Amino acid sequence: MAGLTPxxxxxxxxxxxxENVGPxxxxxxxxxxxxxxxxxxxxxxxxxxxxxxxxxCGKAEAEDEIAENERRGxxxxxLGEPDYxxxxxxxxxxxxxxxxxxxxxxxxxxxxxxxxxxxxSSAGRSFAGRLAYELGGAGWVVASGLARGIDAAAHDASVxxxxxxxxxxxxxxxxxxxxxxxxxxxxxxxALVSEMPMGWQPRGRDFPRRNRVIAGLALGVVVVExxxxxxxxxxxxxxxxxxxxxxxxxxxxxxPRCEGSNAxxxxxxxxxxRSDHVIEALSPLVDRxxxxxxxxxxxxxxxxxxxxxxxxxxxxxxxxxLLGPSPAAxxxxxxxxRVEARSAQVVLLELELAGRLERRPGGAVALREVxxxx
Amino acid sequence: MAGLTPxxxxxxxxxxxxENVGPxxxxxxxxxxxxxxxxxxxxxxxxxxxxxxxxxCGKAEAEDEIAENERRGxxxxxLGEPDYxxxxxxxxxxxxxxxxxxxxxxxxxxxxxxxxxxxxSSAGRSFAGRLAYELGGAGWVVASGLARGIDAAAHDASVxxxxxxxxxxxxxxxxxxxxxxxxxxxxxxxALVSEMPMGWQPRGRDFPRRNRVIAGLALGVVVVExxxxxxxxxxxxxxxxxxxxxxxxxxxxxxPRCEGSNAxxxxxxxxxxRSDHVIEALSPLVDRxxxxxxxxxxxxxxxxxxxxxxxxxxxxxxxxxLLGPSPAAxxxxxxxxRVEARSAQVVLLELELAGRLERRPGGAVALREVxxxx
Numbered sequence: 001m002a003g004l005t006p007x008x009x010x011x012x013x014x015x016x017x018x019e020n021v022g023p024x025x026x027x028x029x030x031x032x033x034x035x036x037x038x039x040x041x042x043x044x045x046x047x048x049x050x051x052x053x054x055x056x057c058g059k060a061e062a063e064d065e066i067a068e069n070e071r072r073g074x075x076x077x078x079l080g081e082p083d084y085x086x087x088x089x090x091x092x093x094x095x096x097x098x099x100x101x102x103x104x105x106x107x108x109x110x111x112x113x114x115x116x117x118x119x120x121s122s123a124g125r126s127f128a129g130r131l132a133y134e135l136g137g138a139g140w141v142v143a144s145g146l147a148r149g150i151d152a153a154a155h156d157a158s159v160x161x162x163x164x165x166x167x168x169x170x171x172x173x174x175x176x177x178x179x180x181x182x183x184x185x186x187x188x189x190x191a192l193v194s195e196m197p198m199g200w201q202p203r204g205r206d207f208p209r210r211n212r213v214i215a216g217l218a219l220g221v222v223v224v225e226x227x228x229x230x231x232x233x234x235x236x237x238x239x240x241x242x243x244x245x246x247x248x249x250x251x252x253x254x255x256p257r258c259e260g261s262n263a264x265x266x267x268x269x270x271x272x273x274r275s276d277h278v279i280e281a282l283s284p285l286v287d288r289x290x291x292x293x294x295x296x297x298x299x300x301x302x303x304x305x306x307x308x309x310x311x312x313x314x315x316x317x318x319x320x321x322l323l324g325p326s327p328a329a330x331x332x333x334x335x336x337x338r339v340e341a342r343s344a345q346v347v348l349l350e351l352e353l354a355g356r357l358e359r360r361p362g363g364a365v366a367l368r369e370v371x372x373x374x
Numbered sequence: 375m376a377g378l379t380p381x382x383x384x385x386x387x388x389x390x391x392x393e394n395v396g397p398x399x400x401x402x403x404x405x406x407x408x409x410x411x412x413x414x415x416x417x418x419x420x421x422x423x424x425x426x427x428x429x430x431c432g433k434a435e436a437e438d439e440i441a442e443n444e445r446r447g448x449x450x451x452x453l454g455e456p457d458y459x460x461x462x463x464x465x466x467x468x469x470x471x472x473x474x475x476x477x478x479x480x481x482x483x484x485x486x487x488x489x490x491x492x493x494x495s496s497a498g499r500s501f502a503g504r505l506a507y508e509l510g511g512a513g514w515v516v517a518s519g520l521a522r523g524i525d526a527a528a529h530d531a532s533v534x535x536x537x538x539x540x541x542x543x544x545x546x547x548x549x550x551x552x553x554x555x556x557x558x559x560x561x562x563x564x565a566l567v568s569e570m571p572m573g574w575q576p577r578g579r580d581f582p583r584r585n586r587v588i589a590g591l592a593l594g595v596v597v598v599e600x601x602x603x604x605x606x607x608x609x610x611x612x613x614x615x616x617x618x619x620x621x622x623x624x625x626x627x628x629x630p631r632c633e634g635s636n637a638x639x640x641x642x643x644x645x646x647x648r649s650d651h652v653i654e655a656l657s658p659l660v661d662r663x664x665x666x667x668x669x670x671x672x673x674x675x676x677x678x679x680x681x682x683x684x685x686x687x688x689x690x691x692x693x694x695x696l697l698g699p700s701p702a703a704x705x706x707x708x709x710x711x712r713v714e715a716r717s718a719q720v721v722l723l724e725l726e727l728a729g730r731l732e733r734r735p736g737g738a739v740a741l742r743e744v745x746x747x748x
Contacts, residue, residue, distance in 0.1 A: 123629075127628055250632070252624070252625060252626060274627070
């Protein structure tokens with residue numbers, strides 16, 4: 001596939017910017033309806049059947065965002081297009097559209113993520129910088145989150161060889177603001193990346209989603225100084241889920257900033273104290289071709305003869321009855337409800353779009369807790 | 375076996391204090407001749423056949439050492455006697471006689487070794503102390519080498535619950551001298567241990583031998599801050615050879631004092647940052663009975679009908695011809711020389727006693743480089 005047509009790109013953007021549509025729901029919708037345009041048409045009715053109408057992104061709004069990106073030199077690269085980062089394309093939950101400022105060509109080189117504590121020690125920052133500098137010199141692209149501390153040290157040391165900063169908000173919303181200069185230096189040889197629209201100020205829950213993109217871009221993640229329950233540990237967990245290598249630098253047992261990274265090492269992360277340890281761990285992965293999850297099929301328009309399913313009310317009722325706040329495996333659900341699998345998938349889509357269903361790890365789903373006063 | 379008779383004890387002491395007789399040669403001799411007294415009788419002739427006469431420890435000298443130990447309240451406990459530390463008894467190369475000042479009863483409790491850098495950081499010392507204190511409180515006896523830095527911190531924190539200091543020299547030669555007060559506090563609830571005679575000032579090569587006793591006494595060794603090529607790494611290697619658990623505390627990648635301990639972690643040592651990590655790693659070993667390597671047979675007098683072998687000159691010549699400065703496996707040697715195995719063992723004993731043969735790890739032997747000007 002060479003790329004999306006302008007009409008397809010607008011439809012993709014409208015779909016991913018609609019309420020309650022994340023990367024996974026996007027994929028389910030496009031696969032079920034055979035294309036983004038068909039999914040968009042079905043969206044209001046699906047959500048209504050799920051129990052609550054949702055806001056669908058209008059055509060003008062999407063066209064404005066595309067125009068704004070063009071004005072600022074930001075490319076919106078679609079999953080399945082040649083310039084989409086190959087490692088990310090292979091990741092479950094990859095963003096359908098990725099905003100890229102700078103050089104998308106860095107993604108032709110292998111990427112390693114270096115993340116860690118915002119309040120990192122001086123030694124931790126030095127180590128992250130040395131690692132990033134040496135990995136950059138060895139041909140690796142360093143990805144991180146532009147945060148204070150370890151992230152900034154890693155970016156700063158690899159500005160000259162190409163580094164990638166993944167934003168939790170829009171590409172015009174540099175966070176923290178004092179890293180605006182660093183961001184502008186990153187663009188010269190590397191790239192700024194975001195799946196969020198321009199103007200989007202990052203909120204708390206956007207950071208784990210951003211961390212998934214960092215992990216997805218990279219063959220492996222190096223954690224330098226991470227406290228327990230820190231964002232870096234989330235990135236490491238996501239990297240594990242995505243089958244990527246997790247590495248960590250050791251730190252003093254008495255330093256709370258190293259409790260998380262030391263815990264990763266106890267759980268089996270590869271201990272790295274030198275850049276060649278990282279290269280040794282990741283080199284076997286470089287030439288292994290990333291498995292692309294059916295990228296073509298869902299980038300095309302509706303297949304001829306394609307017939308979307310409308311589940312019967314009985315099916316919907318039986319599935320709803322089986323769902324609760326505890327996660328249930330979709331496979332079990334389908335079997336217990338005695339509903340055709342594709343039909344069950346549509347019911348789940350409906351509930352997801354209506355904001356009543358959460359996807360949990362390992363193919364499980366749960367009803368979302370709803371505030372009774374709303 | 376209840377214990378050695380006074381005559382046996384004197385014979386054991388004479389044998390182990392004779393020139394070129396280490397713990398392994400001691401065991402070979404006693405096993406071959408069926409007792410220490412018979413081995414002592416054979417010693418001069420064996421060494422002569424090996425090519426060089428050796429100094430055999432006289433009866434009066436041994437009796438003086440025993441008397442001196444008694445005067446100072448030091449017990450000489452023999453391998454195979456009930457009070458000999460069970461974990462050490464199971465270790466290859468265990469000293470036949472162990473000098474113990476203080477409470478030998480500490481060896482009825484499980485022992486964990488904590489070792490590390492003499493020039494340890496303040497954080498490293500604090501961590502070693504915290505670990506030793508908590509392990510002591512949990513019923514463990516802490517063993518170490520009384521060195522400056524980590525060793526001293528570990529002893530100091532576990533004085534109240536029982537700690538064991540293993541000396542590289544005689545028990546009257548506290549090294550370093552400024553730890554004399556610490557040593558006297560250790561004796562109150564714990565023990566000082568040495569395989570060397572009173573008055574023996576430790577030399578460089580005594581320390582690795584001492585480290586083997588530390589590793590042998592313990593179910594596992596925790597290394598806190600060790601540089602590359604440090605004594606603590608030797609202790610860790612010996613612990614691995616003895617099948618004991620090797621643990622290490624992580625440290626900053628930029629601190630040379632942690633390079634060795636971090637390297638151990640990369641090689642598979644268990645990462646520990648809390649005392650319960652140590653307990654978790656060692657608990658499964660506590661109740662497992664240590665395999666005692668034939669302790670009775672070699673503590674007894676010569677077996678009735680026992681006939682020591684005298685190898686023929688042809689056998690000796692064929693074996694010598696096959697030996698060189700590169701290590702050779704004893705099994706290969708025996709096969710290639712077409713010599714009876716027991717006969718070959720005696721030839722090797724002869725050469726060992728004459729100081730011409732070195733034992734290498736894994737059952738290999740090599741001719742010792744001899745200074746041509748001697």
